[in-house]
Amino acid sequence: MRKNEKCAIGIDLGGTFVKFGIVNQSGKILKKIILESKADKGTTSVVKQIKKGINELLSDEGFKIQGIGIGAPGIVSLKKGTVEHPPNFPGWGIIHLGNIIKKEFGIKTFVENDANAAAIGELMFGMGKYLKSFVMITLGTGVGGGIILNKKIYRGEFGAAGEIGHISIDVNGAKCNCGSYGCIEAYAGNNYLINRVKNKLNDNPESKLFELFAKNSEPLTPKIISEAAEKGDKFAISIIEELGTNVGYAMASVSNLLDVSTIIVGGGVSAFGKTLLDNIHAAMKERVLLSMKGRVKILPAKLKNEAGIKGASSLVFYSH
Template sequence: MKTNLIGIDLGGTTTKIAFLKTDGEILDKWSIPTDISEAGQHIVPNIIESIKKHVTDSGNKLSDFAGIGMGTPGSVDIENGTVIGAYNLNWKTRQNVRDQIQSALGLQFVLDNDANVASLGEYWKGAGEKDEDVVFVTLGTGVGGGVIAGGRLLHGINGGAGELGHITVEPNGYLCTCGKRGCLEQYSSATGIVHVARDMAAEFTGHSRLKELFDNQEEVTSKMVVYLADNGDILANQIVDRVSFFLGLALANVANILNPANIIIGGGVSAAGNSLLQPTTRYFQENSFPAVRDSTKLRLAQLGNDAGVIGAASLALRFVTAK
């Protein structure tokens, strides 16, 4: 039996790639820049080239691998192995990713949406490891999600299941890139937190280091907002509380429908840890049905940047038994 897998986590600036055992242990991992120039036409060839080089350099052969899995932004057609609408990759037209990679490397290939794949990683080897019912929310530049019910990843009729970032938390609120208003993504993502912070700073009249930064037109990041909140800045604390309210409300709505064992919070913003988790949990409990509140837990993700490649590799496990 072929005992190794390849996992690819395709992002807008960086592509992470790893060789893994079939039990999820990472053997080797690296990353390459994602070249989105010329309508993103170099992305897949660069991935192919990098994998070939690492296979050779590591003393392996392509035939040692059972298959390849990949997580990608955009709308994914799993059946046909294509991606469309990944705007941060400049992929505006349909990309035949599976055909390109399978024909170049001779390995079976499967892909899925990047947030779904990260949730599979946490489900397989991370914070959701022992539960069959898990929801994953990733707070990064945007907000993504994945729903695993009865051990199966849900896709929905048109691939839209788990779009937690587009739950409406503020009717007629901030305009979202999806075209509607008040989406969670516009409040609890890294960019959303800064938008909330800017608007709240404009109305704040007390003393605040964060307000000074805005007044001086200095660059403010979500990380700085959380840092200042942790260090007693009143405005920053109000912002974190507001962001946590929206996140807790959205997650309570999800839990009231699905009642998963765990809702796992990952992505760059989750590095804020308990600063975000504690107030979010409070609002989650205020807004969730009693039976749900007593059973569904909010947890921080455990795998960090490895969730994507581990989840991607888990997609390729189907090829191991097929051999």
């Protein structure tokens, strides 16, 4: 760690925790803090926690902080620095988070939707260094995304672009939390996926997954599915294959629409590894337009742990 190297503060605002990091221009976290969000105690408490974390990081004078980047859920206006109605933050409304932080610390501050921040993080610090354009899909509790075209994030009319989770692959399909049907999130989002597995598990009593899940009476998680698949469990593998195929079908529509053929897959479920990526690739290649078939590339995200902090910090280094 070189002291006095140019750094940014990255803040990953979540419903339970706020994660803070000092990150250098290579995307390395040099210092990290995690605080409770206190979202249930209202906006003032959350903002207080954010300020507290920044103060703590700034108290270490060994870093040349170039700016602060915040990745937030909900609708974010990059220009105004506002965060609107983030889910899991009751009574939040619309907060000028950018201005509040900038005013408090006199440091330039960028606020961005967390999914866009993850894509910019991948652009600045990850696989995107070698790519001009890609679509980032993040498979977690929800399914999010970000679109990078010619090294720039595509934000749409109000900064809400990239809602890949709510591409429907079947208008008569599974009911999604958003009110629509067949959204890819309703197949690939963690909770949906786990429920589908649970429902099918009784028909597959020979599955190691059944053993792992039932014996330990632990909650069924993507990690357990992954472990079973690694041990050669056919049912677990079929789950990952089906997931990859559905994601690939959704990405084929995305790719046809956007004319972007490289997909970066991140998020917890991406730990399903090669089986997942190969199935996304095969399904996508099968379904995209002819001119696109030769170009399809599926890559794993490079930012894994603390991708949220890194993505947020990258906003400072990204040329807006």
